[in-house]
Amino acid sequence: MTQMIRFFLNGHRQDVQIRPDTTVLEWLRGEARLKGTKEGCAEGDCGACSVLIGTDRDAIAQADTAAGEPQSDHADGAFRYRAVNSCILTMGQLDGKALVTVEGLKTSQLHPVQAAMAENGSSQCGFCTPGIVMSLSGLAADCASTGAKADDQLIHDTLAGNLCRCTGYRPIVEAARKVVAQGGAVVAAPESDALKNIRPQSGFSYGGSTYHQPQTLKELLELRTQYPQSLLLAGGTDLGVALADYHGDWDEVISTAHVRELREIREDATSFRFGAAVTWAEVLATIGNYYPSLTVLLRRFGSVQIRNQGTIGGNIGTASPIGDGAPALIGLGALIELAGMEGSRTLPLEDFFLDYRKTELRAGEVIASVTLPKLTPDQDYRVYKISKRYDQDISTVCGAFRVTQENGIVTDARIAFGGMAAIPKRVQSAEQALMGKALNEAAVAACAQAIAVELAPLSDWRGSAEYRLMVAQNLVERLRHDLAGEVVEVMAL
Ligand SMILES: Cc1cc2nc3c(=O)[nH]c(=O)nc-3n(C[C@H](O)[C@H](O)[C@H](O)COP(=O)(O)OP(=O)(O)OC[C@H]3O[C@@H](n4cnc5c(N)ncnc54)[C@H](O)[C@@H]3O)c2cc1C
Ligand code: FES
Ligand code: FES
Structure with a gap:
């Protein structure tokens, strides 16, 4: 086995001999002496360490409608560059990829993002600036390659993972608007044939x-x-x-990052199936606005940098009681596929979680995929994340609901919560409380009562047990208003 990790740094081939578990930030600022990339929190929160990672290996969209032929959304073989946090990325994860740091953006002149930031006075102490420049250049590169138009919402989403304490965001947002209006801003790192041929x-x-x-x-x-x-x-x-x-x-x-089966996305008439190593950014791009409520939740899942790197399988694999993916997907009725040497088995996602951080995974098994059912015309789905901050925060409570109604009567219900027990939990007694009833105040009260009986949340610094219970119960009331069309802005939490 080789000792070398092979990748491109700012367009130049690197063969690096280093422990693969060294963080990219440590290597950049230490051995590579590239100190433009800053260290702030060192845990993925502040964005000061943002870099771009380029790869031509996106998730493989396998549309059943397209004659079964695998279709990479990179049929052109082009590299796509995405912002990630280098403080929680390891050197091993660079192998076969292209890394661009803030030093790589500037060639003979300033990159358009750098120029716009300078012209708009978008920096004071400057500590956050390289990270912000990298995030915005990732946005600009993405828009240039996909032809997408970045509106203000996308700009704000892009900046949600970059903390600036002294400039204030207005001039930064203005610089971003200027860059996306200009269009055509791409990463400056040269794309040689050697870069295109690099493989993990x-x-x-x-x-x-x-x-x-x-x-x-x-x-x-x-x-x-x-x-x-x-x-x-x-x-x-x-x-x-x-x-x-x-x-x-x-x-x-x-x-798992290069396992073909785990990188597959399949869509058919009744479901979306995501390989476990599909990133949240790829999930979001695939579902588009199919489940609008889930889309809102995922846009609040970490930051762009986190969603570009974090996967659906990894989120479930943590078995965290306060993760967002599990309650959202249990509420939707998702299935999980586990694969081992003896074959694979599929179970409802709620059955995967046994006890605090204990799961159904047997020795040698991995999560292979997660399947999300599509909604039938008589179904509504909502997921609500309650956290201390709107962006970049862990849920205090996450509640997900799928309700089927016929002539105004609930014929089926699924209710799941995160943050309310040692595991992400489906609450069947609360579902039963809604069955056969109109979704009115009395039904909501019965459902809330069932929640109080079945769930005993913990107190921690995010919220007391009493607070969590009240929030969970109020979310059912919110659902009632929401489905009655009385909640105008689902994001305004
Ligand atoms: C700043 C920040 C913000 C975050 N915000 C959120 C948030 O808003 N909501 C939220 O839910 N989470 C959040 N997270 C947590 C994390 O980003 C997610 O849980 C993410 O989906 C983890 O995926 P990953 O691929 O990075 O997992 P990894 O870190 O690679 O792995 C996580 C666990 O899953 C296991 N695992 C991975 N793949 C498999 C597999 N195929 N089979 C079995 N086990 C597997 C690993 O062994 C490990 O135990 C945040 C994290 C950070 C740092
Ligand atoms: S140093 Fe804060 S996200 Fe990496
Ligand atoms: S310019 Fe000082 S933190 Fe952003």
């Missing part, structure tokens, strides 16, 4: 840390069997925080 290696090892990059599910499962104690790494937005915070060691890593 099967693995590398250095300094006692080994990093495996299987390409197929079979290879992944064989490696899991061979190295049962290994760390299964998807996007690393969860695992990377612990690594950066506690400086732990990852001696044996198996990455």
Whole structure:
């Protein structure tokens, strides 16, 4: 096995001999002496360390309608650049990719984002500025390659993961508007043929840390069997925080990032199926506005940087009681597919969670995919995230509801909560309380009563048990108003 991690840095090929679990930020500021990338929080929150990662290997959209032919949304083979946080990204994750830092943006003249930031007085102390420039250049590059138009909402979304404490966001937003209005702003790093031909290696090892990059599910499962104690790494937005915070060691890593089956997206008449290693940004791009409420939730899931790297399988794999994906998807009626050497099995997502951080995963198994059912015309779906901040915050309570009604009577209901128990939880007694009734005040009161009986939330610094219970109950009332068309702005939480 080679000792070298191969990638491109600002257009130049690198063969780096380093422990694969070193953070990219540490390497950039240390060995590479590129100090434009800043360290703020070192846990994915502030965006000071933002860089762009380029790859031509996006999720593989496998539309059943398209004669079964796999269709990469990169049929052109072009690199797409996306902003990520380098403080929670490891060197191993760079292999086969292109890394662009703020130093790589400027060639003979300022990059359009840099020029707009300077012209608009968008910087004071400047500590956040390189990260903001990288996020906005990621937006500009994406708009240039997809032809998408960035409106104010997209600009605000893009900046949600970049904290600026002294300039104030108005001049930054104005600079962003200027850049997207100009159009055509692309990453300045040269795209040589060598860059286009770079491919992820099967693995590398250095300094006692080994990093495996299987390409197929079979290879992944064989490696899991061979190295049962290994760390299964998807996007690393969860695992990377612990690594950066506690400086732990990852001696044996198996990455899911290049496993073909886990990168597949399938859509048919009744469902969307996402491979476990599909990122939240890719999920969001696929569902578009199919489930408007889920789209609003996902736009509040971390930040653009987190969604570009974090995956649907990783979110469920954490089994966090306060994660957003699980309650949202249990409420929707999602199924989870688990794969092992003996084959695969599919179960309702709610059955995956057994106890605090304990799941149905058996030794050697991995999460293979998650299937989201499409809604029937008589179904409504809503998910509400209540958190201390609107953006970039963990849920205090997350409530998801799917209600089927016939002639104004509830014929089926699914209700799930995060933040209300040791696991993300479906509340069947609360669902029963709605069945056969009109969604009126009395039905809501019965449902709220069932929630109080079945759920016993914990108190922590995000919210007391009493607060959480009241929020969960009030969300049912909100649902009633929402489905009656009385909630005008679903985002105004
Ligand atoms: C700043 C910040 C903001 C965040 N905001 C949110 C938020 O708003 N809502 C939210 O829910 N989460 C949030 N998160 C947490 C995290 O981003 C998500 O949980 C993300 O989806 C994790 O995916 P990942 O691919 O990065 O997982 P990783 O960190 O790679 O892995 C997480 C866990 O899942 C396991 N795993 C990964 N893939 C598989 C698989 N195929 N089979 C079995 N196990 C697997 C890993 O072994 C690990 O235990 C945030 C994190 C940060 C740092
Ligand atoms: S240093 Fe704050 S997100 Fe990386
Ligand atoms: S310019 Fe000082 S933090 Fe943004």
